Amino acid sequence: MPNAETEFDYIVIGGGSAGCLLANRLSADAANRVLLLEAGKPDTYPWIHIPVGYLYCIGNPRTDWMYNTEPDKGLNGRVLRYPRGKTLGGCSSINGMIYMRGQSRDYDNWARLSGEAEWNWDHSLQDFKSHEDHWRLDDGADPATGENSRFSDMHGRGGEWRVEKQRLRWDILDSFADAAVEAGIEKTDDFNSGDNAGVGYFDVNQRSGWRWNSSKAFLKPAKPRDNLTVWTEAQVEKLTFEKDATGALRCTGARVDRAGQMVTVSARKETLLSAGAINSPKILQLSGIGPAALLQSQGIEVLRDAPVGENLQDHLQIRAVYKVSGTRTLNTIAGNLWGKAMIGAEYMLKRSGPMSMAPSQLGAFTRSDPGRSHANLEYHVQPLSLEAFGEGLHDFPAMTVSVCNLNPTSRGHVRIRSANFRDAPMISPNYLDTADDRKVAADSLRQVRKLMSQPAMQRYQPEEFKPGPQYQSDEDLTKLAGDIANTIFHPVGTVKMGREDDDSAVLDPHLRVKGVNGLRVVDASIMPEITSGNTNSPTLMIAEKAARWVLAGH
Incomplete structure (x- = not known):
């Protein structure tokens, strides 16, 4: 009762x-x-x-x-x-x-x-903004220059859901962004304006490093x-x-x-x-x-x-790993007790550094082929590498270029x-269950290779570690995608x-x-x-x- x-x-x-x-x-x-x-x-x-x-x-x-x-x-x-x-x-x-x-x-x-019209972008944007507290609007728009006006049109201030910029940068990620521009992907300072095509650092849901x-x-x-x-x-x-x-x-x-x-x-x-x-x-x-x-x-x-x-439906992420040289990566910084101690000290004192990292720092959105009408790939780029999630970092300097199909046609x-x-x-x-998903997987791995071959990346002498340059055909790349891909946790x-x-x-x-x-x-x-x-x-x-x-x- x-x-x-x-x-x-x-x-x-x-x-x-x-x-x-x-x-x-x-x-x-x-x-x-x-x-x-x-x-x-x-x-x-x-x-x-x-x-x-x-x-x-x-x-x-x-x-x-x-x-x-x-x-x-x-x-x-x-x-x-x-x-x-x-x-x-x-x-x-x-x-x-x-x-x-x-x-x-x-x-x-x-x-x-x-x-239902209230699901459209114009209505949904107001619901996003209603609980948002975006770092770009912390000081409000400059009434003289209107510098932040385009951000105030797209973002909210004073809501419960805090959005901040990341508290660290990496030379190798900056270079990857330059390589993306060389390959025809424009830089962006806002992935959340309704068109997320471009390359830049992700904003994150953090407050002062927490x-x-x-x-x-x-x-x-x-x-x-x-x-x-x-x-x-x-x-x-x-x-x-x-x-x-x-x-x-x-x-x-x-x-x-x-x-x-x-x-x-x-x-x-x-x-x-x-x-x-x-x-x-x-x-x-x-x-x-x-x-x-x-x-x-x-x-x-x-x-x-x-x-x-x-x-x-879910986003399947294909992780390509490249060995690099002549730069810092998390593999080298966190590879010994002294490095780990320094990372911990920086976070305790400044709430910055690797302990403040999101799993992915740099992102890019682009098309898997020119025939697509919109960006259908998302990159998560990381200054680290490991064999599988939950395992230790590799003992050599490396970066990971992960790419996922944003609009999978497979259904489970x-x-x-x-x-x-x-x-x-x-x-x-039921990942990679359709021919279109398998084609996007193969095309995306080829695109990763194109990005890593751009001039901006050459000073790091990138060497493909996974999946490996010996795999070239659509059949090989699709099978390799099945071997190395993982969920990005978006069911x-x-x-x-x-x-x-x-x-x-x-x-x-x-x-x-x-x-x-x-x-x-x-x-x-x-x-x-x-x-x-x-x-x-x-x-x-x-x-x-x-x-x-x-x-x-x-």
Whole structure:
């Protein structure tokens, strides 16, 4: 029986990027009682807050769900580690901190696919700006010169989501940017104006050299509110439902394992599922909303037959490694105890240096071939190299030029493994499943070689270490891409939103689950197509828009 401790107006499931923003916005009105549920622990683990700490958070059960993919045919049968944040702040507590919106065409396309104009770029830009606090506007625009006017048109000031420039530069990265210009890629000072084509240093979600996650940004200011309750180490078993006299299905809340005790919580107005592109479809399927054949095979009653878990999209990153000489790289600086001590001292004294680094510092967006209408490749360039993520640095000076296909046409899926909510789901991205994706992979590796052969790079005598210059044909390069590529941790699309008459869409344009009252999904899983860039900040934009719709509807 519901009581004051288990009945709320709104229940938000998932204390990640979207969930923290939703909790803030919904609890801003003291009349709303809001419960935020997070399966992980509070974000008190010290390595969350030190930028380089992602190395100690990914693959750590303290902060990561520790998922893996199924063996992937496109990756020559390899299994990939598939990190997902399991702590307050979610993936914003363990990700690469890159602030990236994507391209205006992404959102105009969402508006076309959904039939809802508020998804277009002009509307979505206002939602990005509403919570942004951009470093370029710290002093405001100069009224005499208007120097910052173009940035104020595109960016916000005073919001919760802090965006700063990086606190270090590298000679070899500056030279790579010059090489990109020599190859025909223009320099840019803003990847977030709607057209991210160009080369430059990424802006990052940090504040004064510390990681800035969604828990600090949105949840911390809201926690003192009496009407907001936050439960950590509270994992949802399944959603709960009831039918009215007409047979209409309504979500009433959720069953939650809280410290080993099963508790049922109820929502008077709405339940908002913000568990991410992997766990949101998992929870829906466990609750009886998903592909009927899958649910029946696990003995789960089918409440609604829907393509939940389909349409998985991700950015596959191909990592090319080059040995270099005559310059500093992290391999040489951090290769001994003295170097590590100096790195630690610089961070302690100045909050700068390698410990303040995002995983990637320099970025570039360009086309894989001249026939493309827009930039369809993103480069993440790093002054370091290693055999695989989580392993030690190579013992020779090197750099890594990683490139990903921004608009993959391959589609995968997420499916429950059993009816036990504690079991990890089956994640099958189906990378390089289409001819177009395989062609882009081969073309992108050739483009990396072109960039590294430009005059600006020659003083470093770059030598291709991986994949190796002996591989030249499309067939060789595609196979090599399968051998060396890895996820860049951007899964989206598994609970797709779209038009009412789109049978492949689980959600309506306002993110309500079709055929179910009182239930929305608000996270990266709602994207009908992946954005042309990193996905964390678009997820916050989605939550900003959804919060406004929820409040307007009640």
